Amino acid sequence: xxxxxxxxxxxxxxxxxxxxxxxxxxxQRWDVPFTDDMSLLxxxxxxxxHLDGSLSFRWSCRMAICGSCGFMxxxxxxxxxxxxxxxxxxxxxxxxxxxxxxxLRDLVVDQGSFLDKLEAVRPWLVPAHPQPLGAGPQRQTxxxxxxxQPYAQCINCLLCYAACPQVGLNPGFAGPAALALLHRxxxxxxxxxxxxxxxVANAEEGVWGCTLVGDCSTVCxxxxxxxxxxxxxxxxxxxxxxxxxxxxxxxxPPP
Amino acid sequence: xxxxxxxxxxxxxxMLREASALCITAxxxxxxxxxxxLQRGExxxxxWRALLGTPWSIGLHALALPLIAYHAITWFQVMPKTAPRLAxxxxxxxxxxxxxxxxxxxxxxxxxxxxxx
Numbered sequence: 001x002x003x004x005x006x007x008x009x010x011x012x013x014x015x016x017x018x019x020x021x022x023x024x025x026x027x028q029r030w031d032v033p034f035t036d037d038m039s040l041l042x043x044x045x046x047x048x049x050h051l052d053g054s055l056s057f058r059w060s061c062r063m064a065i066c067g068s069c070g071f072m073x074x075x076x077x078x079x080x081x082x083x084x085x086x087x088x089x090x091x092x093x094x095x096x097x098x099x100x101x102x103x104l105r106d107l108v109v110d111q112g113s114f115l116d117k118l119e120a121v122r123p124w125l126v127p128a129h130p131q132p133l134g135a136g137p138q139r140q141t142x143x144x145x146x147x148x149q150p151y152a153q154c155i156n157c158l159l160c161y162a163a164c165p166q167v168g169l170n171p172g173f174a175g176p177a178a179l180a181l182l183h184r185x186x187x188x189x190x191x192x193x194x195x196x197x198x199x200v201a202n203a204e205e206g207v208w209g210c211t212l213v214g215d216c217s218t219v220c221x222x223x224x225x226x227x228x229x230x231x232x233x234x235x236x237x238x239x240x241x242x243x244x245x246x247x248x249x250x251x252x253p254p255p
Numbered sequence: 256x257x258x259x260x261x262x263x264x265x266x267x268x269x270m271l272r273e274a275s276a277l278c279i280t281a282x283x284x285x286x287x288x289x290x291x292x293l294q295r296g297e298x299x300x301x302x303w304r305a306l307l308g309t310p311w312s313i314g315l316h317a318l319a320l321p322l323i324a325y326h327a328i329t330w331f332q333v334m335p336k337t338a339p340r341l342a343x344x345x346x347x348x349x350x351x352x353x354x355x356x357x358x359x360x361x362x363x364x365x366x367x368x369x370x371x372x
Contacts, residue, residue, distance in 0.1 A: 075262055075263060076263065146340075147340065165256070165259050165260065165266060168256045168259060169256055169259070211273075212333055212336060212337070213265075213266065213269045214265075214269070214333060214336060215263075215265050215266070215269075217336070218265065225336075227336045228335070228336045228340075231336050231337045232337075232339060232340075234337075235339075
């Protein structure tokens with residue numbers, strides 16, 4: 001049975017920014033009591049519940065499923081629910097909004113640019129022969145599923161965007177998560193959507209915007225490995241450029 | 256974004272990996288200059304070899320060797336990211352590439368020793 005009485009304290013330096021009154025973001029120090037089983041997210045919730053009710057941040061599931069609580073923790077993108085205060089004590093711990101996104105308020109960023117990029121890769125099944133749900137499942141072998149399953153674990157937490165310097169240097173770059181999901185559907189045996197996604201992949205701001213820093217894969221909390229997904233599509237993109245795209249294209253299965 | 260690469264160690268290592276490619280380019284040009292000198296005649300080739308023996312050249316070689324080794328190691332470390340999905344663990348691709356590279360380098364050294372003895 002764990003001890004629920006806080007006996008230790010940690011200093012959190014949390015970025016504060018209220019656009020209606022502040023000309024620039026600034027850090028605010030908080031002294032937070034904690035127990036060994038408390039996450040950084042719970043530390044922020046303690047501030048909101050007991051010290052400053054105006055502190056704004058996103059969160060939902062508290063167990064690395066929803067991808068809402070991404071922050072820069074001492075300069076490294078991490079999920080607030082996945083890092084424990086005991087590992088950061090005694091601090092001070094700098095908590096800032098995810099890098100490379102406009103800040104709306106405190107730790108809340110504007111995700112609009114990512115959502116546009118995500119929509120552009122058509123992250124849904126493009127079947128050769130559309131069929132109604134009543135027609136039953138479209139079966140796959142375990143080997144066919146293994147081709148895309150790791151990339152399907154993305155939770156859109158945006159840690160990879162905050163880790164990628166190319167996203168910061170070139171805001172038009174489609175970025176790791178969107179391109180990993182592009183690959184997720186391209187690698188699906190039921191999907192024939194490469195023709196619809198090729199323009200995004202082949203663009204200079206598509207897969208060729210990646211210089212293989214590799215930090216996107218390091219910070220991913222779900223082991224998606226976007227760097228691997230992107231660089232596999234450089235082969236597809238080069239084949240397209242050389243007119244060999246037809247050799248790589250998946251043939252539509254019979255209806 | 257100014258000075259972005261100085262803030263995190265992973266980005267500093269990335270920049271060193273990319274910068275070490277310049278060292279490889281410079282060394283390839285040096286070897287190319289040797290070939291041009293060889294084509295121009297014995298005197299030119301002897302002058303190029305004499306240049307390699309100067310303290311400045313030896314110092315630059317001492318700097319180039321660790322940079323080229325760093326580039327080779329990091330190159331094989333990112334190789335699995337550029338390969339298709341394979342049945343073998345990514346670590347095996349890195350270690351296999353490094354082992355093959357070391358073996359070929361050793362074979363080249365033995366061959367040069369054999370020819371020059």
